[in-house]
Amino acid sequence: MRKTVVKLSSLSKKFFMAFAGLFLISFLVVHLGINLFILPITADHELIFADAVHFMTTNPLIKVMEVVLFGGLLLHAILGIILQLQNWNARPVGYKVSQKSQVYSPFTRFMIHTGVIIFLFLIIHFMNFYFVKLGWTDPPQGVYPIAGQHDFYNMALNLFANPTYCILYIVLILGLGFHLHHAFQSAFQSLGLNHPTYTPVIKVVGTIYSVLVTLGFISIPLYFLFA
Amino acid sequence: MKLTLKIWRQENAKAKGRFETYKLDNISSDCSFLEMLDILNEQLVNDQIKLPVDTISFDHDCREGICGMCSLYINGRPHGPEQGTTVCQLHMRHFKDGDTITIEPWRAGPFPVVKDLMVDRLAFDKIIQAGGFTSVSTGGVPDANAIPIRKEDADLAMDAAACIGCGACVAACKNASAMLFVAAKVSQFALLPQGQIEARERVHAMVAKMDELGFGNCSNTYACEAECPKNISVENIARMNREYFSQAITKANRNQSGGGAG
Numbered sequence: 262m263r264k265t266v267v268k269l270s271s272l273s274k275k276f277f278m279a280f281a282g283l284f285l286i287s288f289l290v291v292h293l294g295i296n297l298f299i300l301p302i303t304a305d306h307e308l309i310f311a312d313a314v315h316f317m318t319t320n321p322l323i324k325v326m327e328v329v330l331f332g333g334l335l336l337h338a339i340l341g342i343i344l345q346l347q348n349w350n351a352r353p354v355g356y357k358v359s360q361k362s363q364v365y366s367p368f369t370r371f372m373i374h375t376g377v378i379i380f381l382f383l384i385i386h387f388m389n390f391y392f393v394k395l396g397w398t399d400p401p402q403g404v405y406p407i408a409g410q411h412d413f414y415n416m417a418l419n420l421f422a423n424p425t426y427c428i429l430y431i432v433l434i435l436g437l438g439f440h441l442h443h444a445f446q447s448a449f450q451s452l453g454l455n456h457p458t459y460t461p462v463i464k465v466v467g468t469i470y471s472v473l474v475t476l477g478f479i480s481i482p483l484y485f486l487f488a
Numbered sequence: 489m490k491l492t493l494k495i496w497r498q499e500n501a502k503a504k505g506r507f508e509t510y511k512l513d514n515i516s517s518d519c520s521f522l523e524m525l526d527i528l529n530e531q532l533v534n535d536q537i538k539l540p541v542d543t544i545s546f547d548h549d550c551r552e553g554i555c556g557m558c559s560l561y562i563n564g565r566p567h568g569p570e571q572g573t574t575v576c577q578l579h580m581r582h583f584k585d586g587d588t589i590t591i592e593p594w595r596a597g598p599f600p601v602v603k604d605l606m607v608d609r610l611a612f613d614k615i616i617q618a619g620g621f622t623s624v625s626t627g628g629v630p631d632a633n634a635i636p637i638r639k640e641d642a643d644l645a646m647d648a649a650a651c652i653g654c655g656a657c658v659a660a661c662k663n664a665s666a667m668l669f670v671a672a673k674v675s676q677f678a679l680l681p682q683g684q685i686e687a688r689e690r691v692h693a694m695v696a697k698m699d700e701l702g703f704g705n706c707s708n709t710y711a712c713e714a715e716c717p718k719n720i721s722v723e724n725i726a727r728m729n730r731e732y733f734s735q736a737i738t739k740a741n742r743n744q745s746g747g748g749a750g
Binding site: 270271272273274275276344347348350351352353354355356357358359360361362369370372443446447450451452453454455456457460 | 590598708710714722731732
């Protein structure tokens, strides 16, 4: 596996990196859409959340997509690390004085760092939810499965009841936001999609997307912190 | 003008380099940056303490911004503080009296230091040799209008061909990536009908050579575009990517040595 990945040209690695990244970007929208129903945005938000969770955990098509998702995530992470190591190796001796050029996103220099933050977040996230779903770990005390279904709503409530968790969640999601800000337009460029008319639009959409997704995810712990 | 210069000195590729500080006085603000270095070298010769005099080596040739030889990393920016100019076009009026100026060579694994501020950019020539050409048998001068070319494409090809191969893109890139250079050289052919015949082999061979030489990958940071003395656009990098993928998918791979199919 590793050998074939290394053999890919720089352009091909970036292509797969971008392709997997765009898939993850679209997945985040679905995830956020469901998460927002933790908040009392409608009268029956709890029911809608439970229905959505039921669909996401039982639908056969989603099961297939889950494999694609983890594959995409793994590919994105492995390629990202390989690319970063090559990039560090390309300049063995650094500059004494270095000025930052005028570039579109100030977060471009920290993609590997924000990537590591996202990885840390995923570890916590998996321990709290995904491993419970797989039955590897027990659900937290007081949260029991209802009709054979794990009660993810109360699991989430349980976690957000802890202010430390809320603050950690917000900090880690900010890392994700910074990652996304560069990621969106960068993915299009890597796929070769650059156009005098459409690229400025893509950049604006990327900024709006990263801000909305970050605010969306952060709104949930903020609600539990202050409401 | 009074200036303090911190200049990277390195005897040869293997030697361990260091920064040396030099003081200069009475520099005219109309002086070009390279003339200022000439004056410093002359001062070193006049003040010689021991022979042979070790003057500061730096690349230069045409001194009018078209040859791509000058290559100084001045105060943290390739070709200095001005946009869209080479070092030879940079004048001392862009600095203040009493300034301290740090001058470093390009820093990249594939650009080893030859001496002081001079780096070996043979890597770029190797990339060109891998495919940056069209195989046309010489003969009579072809008629300029024999092959119709869309005006916009001709303009874009000319913009790409403006690349002087100085390596500022590599020097500016946080990954020491040569993508902007390779993209410009691929684009100038990809946009024209004459470039289509060897299109597949060209882009794959040039990218393979670039990877082999140890240049970094593109992070789409666009520092290269911001620092390029010829204002080469990163649109060329996207064009190279398109060219690479579309050639991999659409053209039959008859020449396996032309590089991986992606």
